[in-house]
Amino acid sequence: KSNDGQKLSLKSSENLLHQLEDVGQQLALTFNDGGSVLAVGGEDGKLRVFKWPSMEFILDEANAHASVKDLDFSPDGKYLVSVGSGGPGRVWNVDSSTSIASLTKENDEVFGFCRFSQTSDKNLVLYVTAMSGQGGSIVKWNTTSWKRTTSKRIVRDAISAFSVSTDGKLLAVGTIQGAVLILNSTSMRVQNIVRKAHLGLVTALAFSQDSRSLVSASLDSSVRVTIVKDEEKN
Numbered sequence: 001k002s003n004d005g006q007k008l009s010l011k012s013s014e015n016l017l018h019q020l021e022d023v024g025q026q027l028a029l030t031f032n033d034g035g036s037v038l039a040v041g042g043e044d045g046k047l048r049v050f051k052w053p054s055m056e057f058i059l060d061e062a063n064a065h066a067s068v069k070d071l072d073f074s075p076d077g078k079y080l081v082s083v084g085s086g087g088p089g090r091v092w093n094v095d096s097s098t099s100i101a102s103l104t105k106e107n108d109e110v111f112g113f114c115r116f117s118q119t120s121d122k123n124l125v126l127y128v129t130a131m132s133g134q135g136g137s138i139v140k141w142n143t144t145s146w147k148r149t150t151s152k153r154i155v156r157d158a159i160s161a162f163s164v165s166t167d168g169k170l171l172a173v174g175t176i177q178g179a180v181l182i183l184n185s186t187s188m189r190v191q192n193i194v195r196k197a198h199l200g201l202v203t204a205l206a207f208s209q210d211s212r213s214l215v216s217a218s219l220d221s222s223v224r225v226t227i228v229k230d231e232e233k234n
Helices: 010-019
Strands: 026-031 037-042 047-051 057-061 067-073 079-085 089-093 098-103 110-118 124-132 135-142 148-155 159-164 170-175 180-184 190-194 202-207 213-218 223-227
Touching (some): 079 098, 110 159, 124 159, 135 170, 148 180, 170 202, 180 213, 180 223
Antiparallel strands (some): 026 037, 089 098, 135 148, 213 223
16 A cells, blocks of 8 residues: 555556566665655665556666665655665655755765655755764755755664654664664753663664654564653653
8 A cells, every 4th residue: 555545456566566577676665745656765776656546656766775775755745865885875856857966975984874854844854874884864955055964973882773753753773783773853862762772783773753753663572652852851
């Protein structure tokens, strides 16, 4: 099913299978908020964007990255951001099917996850997680100039999962050591931390719709719900 609950018809299913036949391992897959566009990124570095459910090509980029790691659409569906191994991150204009910006790395950084969000004053912001010899950081980008605005180291361990709350006020990070951290997106300060949330690395994170709780899943097959504590009372 797509996000709007549409069921796949037999014809659409056949078209889907045809378009994605023998494409190799896909490491990233995401719909836009309206469920009308699907983006998939492969281990081979190919990025494909389709209309849904017709599977008509919007973008077919053979060398987006050495290997695509993560993808995310902006809330209005206008932009798609992609990060991967080798080279910078990239920003794509979905309407024109073109790359419009490069997200440059600094020193030995390796980008891991990317998420668009909106601030309290409705401005669009982009977050990208980065690993370096200093540890795991979150980099914030201006979505007009596509320049870095802030970068802050959050953890020493590698970041294995990342999420942003629906209201944009909170960020969540999961690590390979099983820790879960919740941060204030404005100050980038850690307000909740569960050091041993899981025995294995954290594989997925998602906030509840009201941003009052966070669910995390792990390679150890466990799932945990963490209640978000009020920053002033913590």
